[in-house]
Amino acid sequence: MLSIKMQRSSIFFVLILITSSLRMIFCGTKIDGDFDDTYWYPLDIKVWTWWINGNVEISSKNVEISAKQSEFIKAINFRNNKKIEFLPIKVYKKLPNLNVFQAFNCAVQEVKYENFQNLAELQLVSLASNEISNIPKDTFKDLSNLKHLELRMNNIQTIHELSFQNHINLKFLNIGSNEISYISPTTFENLKELRNISMSDNTLQSLGDEHFKNNKKLERIWLQNNKIHILSPTMFDHLKNLVVANFTGNSCIDRLFEVNEDEFCALKVLGLKEIIKKNCES
Numbered sequence: 001m002l003s004i005k006m007q008r009s010s011i012f013f014v015l016i017l018i019t020s021s022l023r024m025i026f027c028g029t030k031i032d033g034d035f036d037d038t039y040w041y042p043l044d045i046k047v048w049t050w051w052i053n054g055n056v057e058i059s060s061k062n063v064e065i066s067a068k069q070s071e072f073i074k075a076i077n078f079r080n081n082k083k084i085e086f087l088p089i090k091v092y093k094k095l096p097n098l099n100v101f102q103a104f105n106c107a108v109q110e111v112k113y114e115n116f117q118n119l120a121e122l123q124l125v126s127l128a129s130n131e132i133s134n135i136p137k138d139t140f141k142d143l144s145n146l147k148h149l150e151l152r153m154n155n156i157q158t159i160h161e162l163s164f165q166n167h168i169n170l171k172f173l174n175i176g177s178n179e180i181s182y183i184s185p186t187t188f189e190n191l192k193e194l195r196n197i198s199m200s201d202n203t204l205q206s207l208g209d210e211h212f213k214n215n216k217k218l219e220r221i222w223l224q225n226n227k228i229h230i231l232s233p234t235m236f237d238h239l240k241n242l243v244v245a246n247f248t249g250n251s252c253i254d255r256l257f258e259v260n261e262d263e264f265c266a267l268k269v270l271g272l273k274e275i276i277k278k279n280c281e282s
Ligand SMILES: *[C@@H]1O[C@H](CO)[C@@H](O)[C@H](O)[C@H]1NC(C)=O
Pocket: 042, 171, 172, 195, 196, 220
């Protein structure tokens, strides 16, 4: 009898939490949203998720969530909302246990440290299809449990070489469909668990041995539709798990090195044989 009473009161407590979370507001603006128990691919987890409604607007920087703390909310989802121009700051004060942060297809212009500060439980961050042009070095600094980072389809031109330094658990990184022409050789050096990386549809010009030196578990590298013309012939030698490296849609790779073409153009490296030439300029 006692235990039944306790169960009832804890259900009641959860209901109070849900109702109070529904009244969360950003800077005086009422935030509406729906809650449900969403399954998150590819993390393979089902967590209590707050789906922010499309009429919510965030058009100024440094907006904080004003609500009571909700430790049971594990995911926040601003999706398909072109009125979200900035992400809220210091989210950890209200939602300290987030595993998932998704702002897919909004109009986010900038990201900074305060947006993801102290959210050390985050495993999935998706900011695909926004208007971000720069990833400052401390943006994702606190996210040491991050597994999946999605930054495709923005206007990113520069990624600071220390931006990914703390992601020792990252398995998937997508920086495809941006405007990146240069990646520092040390940018990925701490990503020892990385399996898949997409850098397709950028304007990258060169890659060397240093770029994937420490990513020994890499399985897939998508590099199609770039402007790569300088490539080290030995850059894949240590990648024993490589399944595919896709170079389709790069116009010419300058053969400034002596290379055993059959070895270099093994089947798993797609589209490379066609574009290796001597002296691309002529
Ligand atoms: C890597 O990509 C393959 C093919 O798309 C996919 O099946 C696999 O789940 C991905 N792994 C990770 C860790 O993202």
